[in-house]
Structures are given as C-alpha cells and as structure tokens.
Amino acid sequence: MKESSRPIGVAVLGMGNVGTEVVRILTEKAADLQARIGAPLELRGVAVRDLSKERKGVDRALLTDDPMALVQRDDVDLVVELLGGIKPARKLILAALEGGKSVVTANKALMAEHSGELSKAAEDHRVDLYFEAAVAGAIPVIRPLTQSLAGDSVNRVAGIVNGTTNFILSEMAESGAGYGKVLAEAGRLGYAEADPTADVEGYDAASKAAILASIAFHSRVTASEVHREGITGISAKDFDAAKKFDCTIKLLAICERIDVDGEQKISARVYPALVPLDHPLATVNGAFNAVAVEAENAGRLMFYGQGAGGAPTASAVLGDLVMAARNRVFHGRGPLESTYAGLPVASIDEVPTRYYVSMKVADVAGVLHQVSGEFAKRGISIAAVRQEGAGDDARLIVVTHRASDRAQSDTVAALEKMDSVLKVSSVLRLEGTND
Numbered sequence: 107m108k109e110s111s112r113p114i115g116v117a118v119l120g121m122g123n124v125g126t127e128v129v130r131i132l133t134e135k136a137a138d139l140q141a142r143i144g145a146p147l148e149l150r151g152v153a154v155r156d157l158s159k160e161r162k163g164v165d166r167a168l169l170t171d172d173p174m175a176l177v178q179r180d181d182v183d184l185v186v187e188l189l190g191g192i193k194p195a196r197k198l199i200l201a202a203l204e205g206g207k208s209v210v211t212a213n214k215a216l217m218a219e220h221s222g223e224l225s226k227a228a229e230d231h232r233v234d235l236y237f238e239a240a241v242a243g244a245i246p247v248i249r250p251l252t253q254s255l256a257g258d259s260v261n262r263v264a265g266i267v268n269g270t271t272n273f274i275l276s277e278m279a280e281s282g283a284g285y286g287k288v289l290a291e292a293g294r295l296g297y298a299e300a301d302p303t304a305d306v307e308g309y310d311a312a313s314k315a316a317i318l319a320s321i322a323f324h325s326r327v328t329a330s331e332v333h334r335e336g337i338t339g340i341s342a343k344d345f346d347a348a349k350k351f352d353c354t355i356k357l358l359a360i361c362e363r364i365d366v367d368g369e370q371k372i373s374a375r376v377y378p379a380l381v382p383l384d385h386p387l388a389t390v391n392g393a394f395n396a397v398a399v400e401a402e403n404a405g406r407l408m409f410y411g412q413g414a415g416g417a418p419t420a421s422a423v424l425g426d427l428v429m430a431a432r433n434r435v436f437h438g439r440g441p442l443e444s445t446y447a448g449l450p451v452a453s454i455d456e457v458p459t460r461y462y463v464s465m466k467v468a469d470v471a472g473v474l475h476q477v478s479g480e481f482a483k484r485g486i487s488i489a490a491v492r493q494e495g496a497g498d499d500a501r502l503i504v505v506t507h508r509a510s511d512r513a514q515s516d517t518v519a520a521l522e523k524m525d526s527v528l529k530v531s532s533v534l535r536l537e538g539t540n541d
C-alpha cells in the first residue's frame with residue numbers, strides 16, 4: 107500500500123440510532139480504518155438538532171445545528187447523511203455532490219424517489235453516491251447486485267426487507283402478542299422509522315423494493331410505482347388460519363421480470379403473504395431480513411442478516427465510507443447508476459398471484475358450489491377448500507392456484523356481493539410455492 111495520504115474529512119449528518127453508532131465506530135476503529143483506506147478519516151463535524159443534548163464520546167466542539175454549513179466546509183471530503191426523510195436531506199446531499207464531495211446515505215425514502223437527480227449530480231461532479239445501508243441494513247445486497255452480478259441477468263429479487271414488521275409478525279406468530287406493544291418495542295430497539303407508519307403500512311419496504319428493482323433490472327422504478335399493502339389489517343385469527351395451511355405470514359417485497367402479452371415488464375410489490383412453514387423465508391424472524399436473488403447464470407443466491415438496528419446499519423455505512431475514501435486516495439470511482447434497459451412497471455392487475463380467501467358464509471346447501479363458480483367464471487382453479495364451523499359460525503376458506511391478480515380481486519369483489527357470503531373476513535396472497 108502506498109504511504110498514508112492526507113486526511114479525509116468526514117461530516118456526519120444526524121446522530122440518531124445509526125449516526126451514533128457510525129460516530130462510535132469511526133472513533134474506536136480509527137487506526138484500522140486508516141490502514142484499510144491508506145489515509146486517516148477525520149471527523150470534521152456532526153450535525154444534530156439539539157446542541158444541548160449529552161452525546162457520549164463526542165467532542166462538543168464537533169457538534170453543529172447547521173448541517174448546510176458543515177457540508178460546505180472546505181475541509182469536508184465525504185458526507186454521511188443519516189437524518190432520514192426528504193427535507194432537508196435531498197438539498198444537503200445535492201450540495202455535497204455539487205461541491206465535489208462523495209456521499210454515503212442510509213436514506214431509502216430519498217433514494218427511492220430522487221435517485222435519478224442525485225445520481226446525475228454524482229456523475230456530473232465525478233464523485234460517489236453509496237447507499238448500501240438503505241436496503242436490508244447490514245446485509246450486502248446493493249454491492250452484490252451492482253458489482254458481483256454486473257455480468258449476469260437478474261430475474262427476481264424477493265424477500266423480507268423490513269425489520270420492524272418482521273419483528274411484529276414474528277412476535278404475533280410466536281406468542282400472539284398484541285400489535286401495539288410489539289411496535290413500541292421495535293421503536294425502543296432502534297428498528298422503526300421516526301414515523302413507524304412507514305414501516306407498518308409498507309412504505310419503507312416499498313422504497314427498498316424500488317431501489318432493488320431499479321438496480322436489478324437496470325431501469326428506474328420509484329416507490330410510488332411499487333404496489334404496496336401493509337400489515338395493520340393482520341390479526342391473530344389470520345395466523346391461526348395460516349397455521350391450518352402449514353403457513354405463516356410475512357411482509358414480502360417481490361421484484362421480478364414478468365412477461366405480459368409478450369412484453370417484458372417489472373413487477374415490484376409489497377404485501378403480507380402466506381408463506382409455507384418449510385420455505386426458507388418462514389424461519390427468518392425478529393429484525394432479521396433475507397433477500398433471495400435469482401440470476402440467469404448464477405442461479406439462486408440467498409442473503410441473510412440483521413436488516414435494522416443502529417450497529418448493523420452502521421456496519422454497512424462504514425463499508426461504503428471506506429470504499430468512498432479509498433476512491434479518493436486512489437482516484438477511483440464506484441459504479442454509476444445503470445438504467446439502460448428502461449423496462450416499464452406492470453400494474454398489480456397483470457401479475458400472476460395466488461389468493462387465500464376466508465369468508466363467513468350462510469350455512470345452507472349449495473354455498474360451496476356458488477363460491478367455486480365465481481372462481482371458475484374467471485378461469486381460476488382452486489387448490490384447496492376448507493369448511494369450518496356451522497350455523498352462525500360457518501366459514502369457508504379457499505386457496506387458489508395462480509391467475510392474474512385482476513381476476514382474483516374481481517372474484518373477491520363478486521363474493522362480497524353474494525347473499526350467501528356474509529362477510530369476506532380475510533384476503534391474503536400466497537407466495538413461496540411453485541404452482
């Protein structure tokens with residue numbers, strides 16, 4: 107390695123769950139990081155909201171409540187954005203890139219909406235924009251997709267990419283614990299977003315799906331183009347029913363290439379789904395994430411690890427920081443955004459899915475025939491039917507084979523109108539099967 111170069115100035119924006127851990131590692135591992143980079147990393151400042159708050163292990167002189175002034179300092183070479191949200195993160199990152207500084211961010215909400223603008227600024231100013239921490243926390247997924255698989259064709263990226271909801275669903279499956287209590291615990295452990303609606307309503311997973319789909323399929327997919335359903339409607343009853351079909355329930359993010367009438371499109375979707383208990387994703391519990399990648403030549407790859415939490419996320423941030431710093435020292439550049447394929451995003455209606463429909467029915471002869479008739483009318487074949495209870499508590503559960511999501515949802519709408527169907531109590535998709 108060449109002799110140590112001049113110090114590289116680092117600005118950290120935000121000292122919350124992730125920022126605190128990044129600053130700790132930067133300080134504690136300074137010597138190792140210097141040896142790996144070929145230059146020392148020097149912390150020039152940390153932008154915080156509350157200057158009066160005690161920050162253990164940080165020199166008070168480094169704290170500032172003016173992030174823009176910090177970003178624009180001449181002695182800052184790398185900016186680490188850990189504020190979250192669009193404002194003021196977008197402007198700060200743009201200012202950094204336009205000032206010739208490389209940026210590392212964990213901000214999926216921002217990357218899923220503004221990656222085009224930010225990547226262009228990075229390209230125009232010949233600096234790096236890294237965001238490994240934005241998807242699946244500590245797990246390397248961005249780098250494998252952009253670098254290791256750069257010579258392959260990815261067909262599918264799917265898995266569990268939100269730690270908070272996986273933590274909640276795992277607890278519900280295990281102990282039947284109440285939703286609110288588990289969510290509060292996820293916040294306390296540093297998994298949840300500042301506004302946990304982003305987690306439980308699936309927005310966070312949708313942002314990650316948009317980033318994964320864009321990278322995997324060399325196209326640009328934004329969060330608003332991802333079909334999104336959250337977990338707030340999932341109850342203990344759904345878990346009981348899932349168990350009867352040897353399944354559990356997971357919030358999945360699925361990005362795949364699909365063929366729609368001869369045209370290749372991207373499907374990017376997030377929803378809670380029944381997953382067979384013997385499927386690898388069924389055993390991913392707590393704040394752990396798992397992402398399965400299917401590529402034409404590599405075949406199937408699995409990535410598993412901690413998808414949320416301060417220290418695991420900081421690990422991914424530091425990895426990016428070392429890369430960006432090395433590029434400074436050795437005059438290299440990270441991979442540029444690749445959107446040459448420009449594939450369109452399919453509507454959820456066009457995607458082939460399997461449905462699980464649980465309904466309360468009138469306990470009269472012929473109900474099963476009428477219900478199955480509605481599925482048959484739309485060309486949907488039924489895989490399993492289960493009748494439960496009797497009288498006022500008569501229930502029918504139908505699991506279908508794959509058909510267009512439009513045909514499936516139209517059938518549910520028709521069932522809801524039938525006199526003999528008193529209530530459609532639960533509709534979930536079934537994933538992780540081949541039929």
Ligand SMILES: NC(=O)c1ccc[n+]([C@@H]2O[C@H](COP(=O)([O-])OP(=O)(O)OC[C@H]3O[C@@H](n4cnc5c(N)ncnc54)[C@H](O)[C@@H]3O)[C@@H](O)[C@H]2O)c1
Nearest residue numbers: 120121122123124153154155188189190212213414415419
């Ligand atoms: N926590 C995780 O597990 C995790 C994992 C992966 C990615 N992320 C992402 O990392 C980022 C940070 O997450 P977090 O969990 O650390 O959030 P957090 O809410 O704990 O921390 C954000 C910090 O930024 C500060 N801040 C916000 N606006 C500011 C401003 N204008 N000036 C100065 N300080 C400001 C807040 O006061 C807070 O301390 C987010 O983009 C999040 O999505 C978090």
Ligand SMILES: N[C@@H](CCO)C(=O)O
Nearest residue numbers: 268269270297299414
């Ligand atoms: N809130 C996010 C943080 C990690 O991106 C989660 O729970 O997965």
Ligand code: NA
Nearest residue numbers: 238241243245
């Ligand atoms: Na990651």
